[in-house]
Amino acid sequence: MAHRFVRPILATAVFNTAIAAILVLFLDNTFFDILISSQVVGFTLLATLYPALTAKLSPTPRRFVVAAALIVGAIVGTLLVVLVKGRDLQGLVSNDEYLWSVATTAVLAFVFGSIAVTVQTTRARVARAEAELLRSEADRQRLARRNAEAELMVVRAQIEPHFLFNTLANLSFLIKENPTQAELLLENLIDYLQAAVPRIRGDSNTLRHEITMASAYVSILQIRMGERLKSAFDVPAELLSAPFPPMMLITLVENAIKHGLNPLPEGGTVIVSVARCRDQLQVRVADDGAGLAEPAGGAGEGVGLANIRERLQAMFGASAHLSLEPNRPRGAVATISLPLESSADA
Numbered sequence: 329m330a331h332r333f334v335r336p337i338l339a340t341a342v343f344n345t346a347i348a349a350i351l352v353l354f355l356d357n358t359f360f361d362i363l364i365s366s367q368v369v370g371f372t373l374l375a376t377l378y379p380a381l382t383a384k385l386s387p388t389p390r391r392f393v394v395a396a397a398l399i400v401g402a403i404v405g406t407l408l409v410v411l412v413k414g415r416d417l418q419g420l421v422s423n424d425e426y427l428w429s430v431a432t433t434a435v436l437a438f439v440f441g442s443i444a445v446t447v448q449t450t451r452a453r454v455a456r457a458e459a460e461l462l463r464s465e466a467d468r469q470r471l472a473r474r475n476a477e478a479e480l481m482v483v484r485a486q487i488e489p490h491f492l493f494n495t496l497a498n499l500s501f502l503i504k505e506n507p508t509q510a511e512l513l514l515e516n517l518i519d520y521l522q523a524a525v526p527r528i529r530g531d532s533n534t535l536r537h538e539i540t541m542a543s544a545y546v547s548i549l550q551i552r553m554g555e556r557l558k559s560a561f562d563v564p565a566e567l568l569s570a571p572f573p574p575m576m577l578i579t580l581v582e583n584a585i586k587h588g589l590n591p592l593p594e595g596g597t598v599i600v601s602v603a604r605c606r607d608q609l610q611v612r613v614a615d616d617g618a619g620l621a622e623p624a625g626g627a628g629e630g631v632g633l634a635n636i637r638e639r640l641q642a643m644f645g646a647s648a649h650l651s652l653e654p655n656r657p658r659g660a661v662a663t664i665s666l667p668l669e670s671s672a673d674a
Contacts, residue, residue: 336378337371344370365409372405373398469642495548502551513551520544535602535611536568538577542600545578549585556595557585563602570609570668573639579632580613580662588617588660596659609668616659620652633662640666 347370348363355362380397383390495517502510520541539561546559581598589596596616603610633650640648648666655661 336374340370340374341367364412368409368412369402369405372408373401376401376404469645498552509551513548516544516547516551520548533572533574534568535563535570535572535577535609538572538574539563539568539600539602542578542581545581546585546598553590553595556593557589558595558597560597560599561601562599564604567602567604567609572609572611573643573666576636576639576664577611577613579636580611580664583632584613584615584617584660584662588615588619591618604668605665607668608665611664612661613663614655614659614661616655616657619658620654620660636664640664 344366345363348359348366351357351362351366352359376397377394380390380393383393385393495513499510499513499517502513543559543561546557550557550559577600581600584598589598599612599614601612601614603612633652636650640650644666648664651663651665653661653663
């Protein structure tokens with residue numbers, strides 16, 4: 329509790345000293361004499377004003393209480409100055425010069441006390457406004473995150489059944505035509521579901537689960553597309569346990585295959601690589617497909633990518649982003665960069 333009073337006491341002492349340094353330029357008294365008066369009056373005002381300023385009152389009653397505390401503090405502080413300097417209170421009436429000096433002290437105490445109150449009140453208002461702004465921004469961020477999560481659930485509801493139904497239809501065909509391929513497809517589907525189902529309803533995940541799910545997803549599509557789809561995964565083992573938001577990686581992989589490779593008769597290659605750059609985790613999905621020049625529905629378009637950007641903004645703010653750029657000699661590169669340590673909260 330004591331630390332609450334340290335800052336007001338120090339601020340009052342500094343303010344009183346500054347006032348004494350100003351008044352010594354206009355009065356005949358010595359600096360030490362004025363310093364004693366300003367410190368006594370200043371701390372008396374602090375004793376009367378601090379409870380008034382910190383009391384939980386509505387604005388109108390607070391104004392009257394502060395005004396009364398200011399008047400009482402100025403009068404009591406001035407009388408205390410008289411006592412501290414060893415003067416006789418009864419001599420105030422008979423000595424006009426001394427009475428004028430005391431009255432001047434009281435007026436100056438009231439004026440500078442009013443200035444101090446104004447400064448304190450303004451600072452308090454600014455602090456309350458800043459606190460309200462921070463609360464509003466926090467509420468906005470929470471709302472943005474909830475909206476992004478709701479959109480993610482919609483995307484999941486759209487993607488999962490479509491992908492599963494197509495895979496099961498393909499599996500039904502392969503069981504009759506190519507049992508070996510059907511068995512391989514079933515194994516990859518199991519791997520995919522084992523990685524996806526435990527996390528599909530959650531918002532926390534690790535890179536290991538996302539890589540496993542993306543790898544199984546690519547393997548399933550490789551059975552469908554045959555030699556038209558090639559893949560490579562380059563992920564350092566020490567980064568597999570890093571937290572990573574769910575469904576982002578597979579969205580980039582799906583986008584690269586669907587919009588980049590599938591439109592080309594010869595298909596192409598999708599490469600997933602992960603690296604650490606200082607305190608950032610960078611997950612990169614590159615393809616040598618149609619590239620960003622597609623006018624409609626190309627690699628740079630789609631609800632999935634917009635959803636990733638919104639989720640990254642809601643989760644990490646400006647410290648995370650999704651970038652899209654052309655690949656060389658052909659194709660596109662999508663890179664998710666997010667804080668490596670802070671991603672634990674994803």
